[in-house]
Amino acid sequence: MILTDITPDSAKAVAEVERVCFTDPWSEDSVLSLYKSTGSIVLAACEKGNIVGALLARCAADECELYRIAVLPQYRGKGYALDMLGAMKDICRARGINTVYLEVRRSNEPAIGLYTRFGFQSAGVRKNYYSLPDEDALIYLLKLT
Numbered sequence: 001m002i003l004t005d006i007t008p009d010s011a012k013a014v015a016e017v018e019r020v021c022f023t024d025p026w027s028e029d030s031v032l033s034l035y036k037s038t039g040s041i042v043l044a045a046c047e048k049g050n051i052v053g054a055l056l057a058r059c060a061a062d063e064c065e066l067y068r069i070a071v072l073p074q075y076r077g078k079g080y081a082l083d084m085l086g087a088m089k090d091i092c093r094a095r096g097i098n099t100v101y102l103e104v105r106r107s108n109e110p111a112i113g114l115y116t117r118f119g120f121q122s123a124g125v126r127k128n129y130y131s132l133p134d135e136d137a138l139i140y141l142l143k144l145t
């Protein structure tokens with residue numbers, strides 16, 4: 001189940017997903033700060049009442065940037081990430097967004113597989129964009145119109 005109306009109380013669980021899934025996790029305060037900011041999208045995937053995945057994004061003008069999407073390791077491969085992207089797309093459409101964009105590490109095959117499967121298209125490279133370790137960012141776009 002995808003929760004699109006999560007409350008600030010959920011920020012702790014979202015931050016826990018971040019902590020488990022990333023080497024540079026967003027803190028609970030960062031999640032809350034995004035939640036309160038104009039145009040934000042904070043979604044969670046839920047199983048048996050527990051948050052097992054999260055998506056963080058922000059819309060500005062007619063664009064949306066997907067910052068993060070993650071699913072706890074034991075819940076991967078069940079379609080939660082695709083479901084969260086679908087919910088994000090519906091929200092973006094309702095807000096009149098034309099394009100969703102994101103950056104991803106070149107080596108992140110699961111994420112690239114997910115984005116491609118969902119319909120994102122490759123749109124360029126930022127050389128050595130990431131550090132620890134240094135790595136290129138691939139840019140992906142999803143056109144909604």
Ligand SMILES: CC(C)(COP(=O)(O)OP(=O)(O)OC[C@H]1O[C@@H](n2cnc3c(N)ncnc32)[C@H](O)[C@@H]1OP(=O)(O)O)[C@@H](O)C(=O)NCCC(=O)NCCS
Nearest residue numbers: 068069070071076077078079080081082110111113114117
């Ligand atoms: C990327 C991630 C969010 C996918 O979550 P998930 O819930 O397992 O994804 P889904 O079950 O919805 O899979 C959807 C599609 O993604 C692709 N995919 C998922 N895992 C994959 C893998 N290990 N390798 C290649 N493609 C993969 C497949 O196309 C899959 O479709 P299929 O099942 O029909 O083959 C998850 O692996 C994750 O949390 N990774 C760590 C965090 C991260 O790197 N996030 C992205 C950068 S912000």
